[in-house]
Amino acid sequence: MSTTTCLQIEEIHRKPSTFHRKIFSETTPKPLVTTTVKEEVITQTPLQAKQRVLLLKAAREQYTLVDDHHVPSILHPGEFLVKVLAIGLNPIDWKGPAFNFGIPSLPWINGRDLAGLVLQVPNESSRLRVGDIVLVPSTDYRDIRKAAFQEYAIATDFNAARIPSSTSIHASASLGVAFVAAALALGVSFGVDFSRLTQSPGPNLVNVISTLDKKNIPVDIQDEIFAISSESDRPQPGDWVAIWGASTTTGLVALQLAKLAGLRVICVADVARHGAKLLQSGADLLVDRxxxxxxxxxxxxxxxxxxxxxxxxxxxxxxxxLERTLDPPNNAHLLGLTGLPKDRVPGISYHTVPIKLFHTAPAVGESLVTWLESLLQSGVLTLPEIIRAEGGLEGINAALDVLRSGEASGKRIVVDLESHS
Ligand SMILES: NC(=O)c1ccc[n+]([C@@H]2O[C@H](COP(=O)([O-])OP(=O)(O)OC[C@H]3O[C@@H](n4cnc5c(N)ncnc54)[C@H](OP(=O)(O)O)[C@@H]3O)[C@@H](O)[C@H]2O)c1
Known part of the structure; x- marks a missing residue:
């Protein structure tokens, strides 16, 4: 990538944004190293490049800002470098450190949702272009290079969705993990067919999965992704689905995807607080929690x-x-995003969302991000309401305290990095 290439892209890039121009002028002069991996040309950042990151040094501690961490390198085909513009905070960002889970080793960088500017792409045939603004659900949390709490991150092209110029970058930063979780829960665990949608059709994930080589799928999710045994097991338009916690970001996306697929949705939430928003998103029945x-x-x-x-x-x-609302003789399905009953009722299939399918199966990842691009482009999907947190990386500890206290009440907190770059 040369400075000339970047300046040309600057010309055609979203004209109203002076901010993007600033990024280009700041980032282009860095020298690059090119290597070849599996016949694909990979462009790497120099090892000496430094950045600011938020490090978790020990469980049950706050994150620490560090300003001399290396910028992550592109190591594998399909990967690209992104400058992080906005970070969407997820409950796991405070729960992981507080309860000491989901942290592969220490010190570690966390952060699951980001929106950013593509700085380097794997090759010219990539779906992405330098200068694209993308949202990246970073489900691959074991790869520290992909974490969101840093100024620069690595992502894989089949896990990034381009954000249309008409769509808020910050609201988009809040969407990724919730979208992936909701789409996999409905489309894989239950088998909802999104390809029949009249507006912005999506993937038939059961079909996509049938093309995958089982030996490439992590063993711990194989049962879950092959759980749908017959067509009659799959939800059909008009069927009911109940969502407990519908006002969560994940719930709100699941509600919208279920409605697009023609299901009837029961939403359990604080109706006084969230009822209007849920009705607007298509809820068929509101039940107070x-x-x-x-x-x-x-x-x-x-x-x-x-x-x-x-x-x-x-x-x-x-x-x-929820288990008590189901009809076991009718082959019922219960999916728990944060836990399931210990004792099992015969006739109910219990599911957990196979979230890692998104980054371990390129065909699944790509089908979801291209669908998300089309949903954003058409404006069919209503984005979560957000609270913009100032303070950049330094502000994340305080923002996570707000999230933990419940004060955000269904709104996603999005940390702005652009005014701190
Ligand atoms: N396994 C996975 O891969 C995966 C993926 C995504 C999410 N998750 C998990 O799913 C959960 C939701 O995540 P999120 O990011 O979507 O959450 P979120 O947006 O932060 O959720 C906040 C919402 O939860 C509601 N809520 C709290 N307690 C409730 C209750 N007892 N009944 C009903 N609603 C309640 C709050 O409503 P009020 O305003 O009424 O308090 C608020 O609207 C988290 O535990 C997260 O870790 C798991």
């Missing part, structure tokens, strides 16, 4: 006791409540 016994009765009553699909996005206790 405060009186849990009444909520179970309402769901059973409205579905005639025949409910077959339920997603819990809150925890084990609410998953147990």
């Amino acid at each position: 405060r009186d849990t016994e009444r909520a179970v009765e309402i769901i059973r009553g409205v579905t005639g006791g025949k409910l077959r699909y339920a997603i819990d996005i809150v925890g084990k206790e609410t998953a147990m409540l």
